[in-house]
Amino acid sequence: MNLILETDRLIMREMRHEDAEALFEMDSNPNVHKYLWNKPFTTIEEIHNYIEMVRSQYERNNIGRFSTILKETGELIGWTGIKYIDDHIENGNTNFYDYGYRLNEKFWNKGYASEASKAWIEHGFNKMHIDVMNAYTHAENGASNHVLSKCGMKFMEDYIDEHGAPWKWWQMKNTRK
Known part of the structure; x- marks a missing residue:
């Protein structure tokens, strides 16, 4: 992807x-996975498998989660982005299009999630011409x-997932067309 x-x-x-x-x-x-079924990754191989899965989404849907880098230091702070949910x-x-993010704990509470979210929503609506953007978060x-x-x-x-966990369903419609 060149984006x-x-x-x-x-x-x-x-x-x-x-x-x-x-x-x-x-x-x-474990703190990053507190609201993600409390299943933190235990091997680097799991991360490589995750990266392969994300890269296959780029090929299949021309979009997916993106590594998010702090300009000032070059540090990777996590991932953000739009994903097309077609696998579950x-x-x-x-x-449907889903917006999501995950940041390393040391970068929490600095406004990075909001900054990235606004950029991705703008990109999704103005460049990708998505009609409806969804998101879901642990309640x-x-x-x-x-x-x-x-x-x-x-x-x-509110809804309950297949594991019995409570989640919130969010949505935004494109009014910029």
Whole structure:
């Protein structure tokens, strides 16, 4: 993929295998996975498999999660981006655009999630011409629920996933057409 998004502080580019160590640092942290079924990654191989899965989404759907880099230091702070959900059903839905992000804990509470979210929503609506953008967050993840609300997503409903966990369904319609 040749797509690169930039904000004042961030560069968002395709995920690559050279990102594995920084992604492993993030995804092996139990705090990062608190609202993700409490299953942090335990091997670097899991990260390489994840990167392969993301890269296959680029090929299949021409979009996916992107490594997100801090311009000032060059550090990979996590991933952000739009994903086309066509591989499972979420809240009774499939074949939809989903916005999501995951950041390394040391980069939380610095406004990076909001900054990236606004850039991706703008890209999705203005460049990709997506009609509806969805997102879902664990019901108890107050920080992520706040970020989505702050970026203009509308809370639609609560639902329970197949594992019995409570989630919130968010949505934003493209009014920029």
